[in-house]
Amino acid sequence: MKIAILPGDGIGTEIVAEAVKVLKVLDLPFEMETAPVGGAAYEAAGHPLPESTLALAKAADAVLFGAVGDWKYDTLERRLRPEQAILGLRRELGLFANFRPAICYPELTHASSLKPELVAGLDILIIRELTGDIYFGQPRGRRTAVDGHFPGAEEAFDTMRYSRPEIERIAHVAFQAARKRNRKVTSVDKANVLETFQFWKDVVSEVHAQYPDVELEHMYVDNAAMQLVKAPKKFDVVVTGNMFGDILSDEAAMLTGSIGMLPSASLNAANQGLYEPSHGSAPDIAGQGIANPLATILSAAMMLKFSLNQPEAAARIEAAVQSVLSQGLRTADIHSEGTRKVSTREMGDAVVAAVTAGTTMTKTIKG
């Protein structure tokens, strides 16, 4: 099993180091190879996604990714910015289906941004389309406006677009995931304003005809943002486009206690996957040894389950995470009175110890 390890920038290196430690104690025949990506690769090779890094990712059975980016690159031309590395990997590997499970562990109901009773038992799955929408649509650029409110003024534009096959395939992913869960899909759109998302809604409804056993509801994204904090447990699977999914998943992270708790899997049609925490490189806390590594460790568990066919090993990691939380260990982002504040490394060490000791799983990522 070949795993490409791409730590990236900022806390990326800190959290991936902990996940690699956990993978190593599983005693499975992994071949892990590390390569630079993002700002680190720009510094080393003049490009955020060097050919050699892309080739390594393509040849691997799975990619474990940290995060990329730093404010210091904001003035670089767009094609050289660190974020282009993750966008490029998603495009080049065809990783169109992004799974972001938001699970509130029983020990973290008080760390959530919502009242404990609103999040106790929360287990929802956001499925974000990852290679289309306004993040990839062409044309884009800057020009002189020929119409609009200020003809003759400098303007910038991006293109929001989705094709029928792109919507169909992500809709199938969502309905199939719902079949392994509670058989309810909420498709989030902005069909009242955007043609792209009226089309999205129409196509999702058509695909739904093949899944009569799954309930489908449509919801506008502004309402979805509100319902997520009002009654999050009413959702099961949420399927949406690239930009809405990006935003709603950060919001959902706070229901679980922290963005440092939200793992992700990005899959292509061949089930090859890239696994990364849902957060970024967190330049504000990088280098301090305080980042929460659990989202990355849980992403490694998703990798074992979805791409490497090692469900038992994945369950061992999930059980170990549950165990360290019930031991009262907390990084700063999820720390509260009565629990023990630990560093990134101490949290990783505790997960390693729990994996080694073997604990009983109580919570698993489904779908």
Ligand SMILES: NC(=O)C1=CN([C@@H]2O[C@H](COP(=O)(O)OP(=O)(O)OC[C@H]3O[C@@H](n4cnc5c(N)ncnc54)[C@H](O)[C@@H]3O)[C@@H](O)[C@H]2O)C=CC1
């Ligand atoms: N997939 C990727 O590589 C992503 C990269 N980015 C990039 O990351 C950089 C920073 O972006 P931000 O908007 O600040 O988002 P961010 O997700 O890096 O950070 C947002 C806030 O969450 C905190 N945070 C994030 N991860 C944490 C963790 N594991 N433990 C504890 N606290 C954590 C940060 O300290 C910060 O206060 C930018 O360059 C952005 O483009 C952002 C999102 C995803």
Ligand SMILES: CC(C)CC(=O)C(=O)O
């Ligand atoms: C470069 C961004 C699209 C990354 C991001 O915010 C995400 O994937 O959540």
Ligand SMILES: [Mg+2]
């Ligand atoms: Mg994001």
